[in-house]
Amino acid sequence: MAEMRNEALAAWMKAHEMSAAGLAQAVNDAIRGLTGRPGATSERTVFRWLSGENQWPQERQRLALQIVSGRAATDLGFVPRAKKHATPTSSEDSVHRRRFVRAATGATAAVAAPLLTAGARPSRVGTSDVLRLREEVETLVELDAQHGGHAALERDALAGASNAIRLQKLATTHRVRQRLFALAADFTATAAWSMIDAGKLGDAGRCLDRALTLAGMAQDPDMTMQVWNLRAMLARQRGDYAEAVAAAQAAQSTTIARRSPVHASLAHARTAIGLAHFGDHRSALRSLGRAEDALSAADLVDPLPTWMAFYGPAELYSITAIVRDVVGQPEESEAASYRALAALPEVYRRNRANATIHLALAQLHQGDVEQAVATSGEVFSIMAGTRIPGRMRRALGDFQRDLFTLAPSARVAQEWADRYRIEWSTP
Structure with a gap:
């Protein structure tokens, strides 16, 4: 019978940037914590797990894998042996499991303690x-x-x-x-x-x-890009749009952005926002197009780093809404906002609230004051029971400023201010 590659283990290793040698070392470290002696797991052992040649590691290795990954062996794609009609829940296996789990609990606590207590001095990390x-x-x-x-x-x-x-x-x-x-x-x-x-x-x-x-x-190019991405966001919040563009372009130049279409898309999108606010509208739209092209070329099934989990089609639609509104295309901005809201899961409340603010701004900039006021009010319903972050409060402040600029005598504008001023302005 042909061996089946262990795709679950391979996916976990890829997601955690774990090489075969690194996993072998981690397993041996965990076995040392359990027994006081290092394990004998080798890089070759891991390759045999990945290829499916070894579908059920030794008991200590299985427990060590659970300590390292936080997952049961079966969740990592391993298949118990069918030996003498025994099952993984047989009485003998349960005894062994209880004994090793007790050992693992103590070992895990001993290893984890140095990570939580500044005074601890582990002998090796x-x-x-x-x-x-x-x-x-x-x-x-x-x-x-x-x-x-x-x-x-x-x-x-x-x-x-x-x-x-x-x-x-x-x-x-x-x-x-x-x-x-x-x-x-x-x-x-x-x-x-x-x-x-x-x-x-x-x-x-x-x-x-x-x-x-x-x-x-x-x-680490991924961490470097994360910092430049945040630097671009920070500069935009400060109103320093030249720095926002420079930081986003630095993100574009990182190795990871040249290698990963998803990273490249985010870097181009961040550049587009900076350029739009800087007043270079034509270049902003070109950067936005590059962001769309890069994301369409990306394999969105591949796992992303934790800090990049927010980025995908919904976030790009949200950024598109911002760029289109700033360059004077509120109709296109409104359409992009609706796409963002349709693509965003309900659990992402802050993202939905931010997209709703930009939808309201796009409607306001088209002269639809009453609809914009009604839409902006949804932000407070979305964020009900949760403190409104400072960044979102500033966006609501932008909405109020534009509301009174475009409709200074409108009754709905004053009603909006009377109703929501305390909610959006409270730190």
Whole structure:
């Protein structure tokens, strides 16, 4: 019977940028934590798992894989052996599982403790520690998606960066050290994004300076692009559109943007926003076209880095709405806003609220004041029960400014201000 490649394991390794040698080391580190002795898993062993030649690793290796990945062996594509009609839930196997799970709980706590306690001094830091730190970054990104930028998230992200920098001094290999620097950059950029979202622009700039240094030390083009992307966003929030364009063009020049169509699309889209605000409308529309072309050439099934999870067709429609409105094409902006809202999942409340603001602006700039006011009111329903982030408050402020500029005597304009002023202006 032909062997079947383990696609689930291959996909997990790709998503976590894990080589066969790196996974073997992580498994051996986990086995050491369980037994006190390093495992004997080799790069060749991992290749046999990937090819399907070995479809059910040894019990200690299975448990180590679970510690490293956070997933059961079957979720990683492994298939239990059908031996003497035994099942994975047989009595004997359950006894072994309970014994090893008890050991794993203690081992995991012992390994994870240095990642959480600044005073701890682990003797060695390997790939499994890198993976656990990455999970912490992903948790913070999820918190940001749910609650927006806030002080607790910033504090935890900066603490994570400090922890990664401390642990790199104990790295077992140069590769692990570089990945820890990349994680420090990721934590720091996460803190910077939280500050941008909350409107703390000065603090965000200092964070991004530090994140760019760490990304350079990591020699990580993906982290470098993340920082330039945020730098472009920060510059636009400050109204420094020349810097916004320069930062976005720096993002275009990164290795990852030249290699990945999705990254390239984001860099071109960010350039388009900067150019539109800078007043170079023709170049802005050209950049927007390049962003669309790059995204259409991308394989959107491939996993993206955590920080890039927000970007796809819906986000590009949202950016298109901004660019089209700024260059004086509000009808096209309105259409793009509707496309963004249709493509956005309901759970992305902030994204939906931001797209709704730009829809309202596009309607207002077409002279449809009453419809624009009604649309803008939906923002407060979408964000009900959640603090409105500083970045969104500024966008609502832009809407009010344009509302009173275009319809200074309209009754609906004054009613909008009376009804929503407290809600949108409260920090």
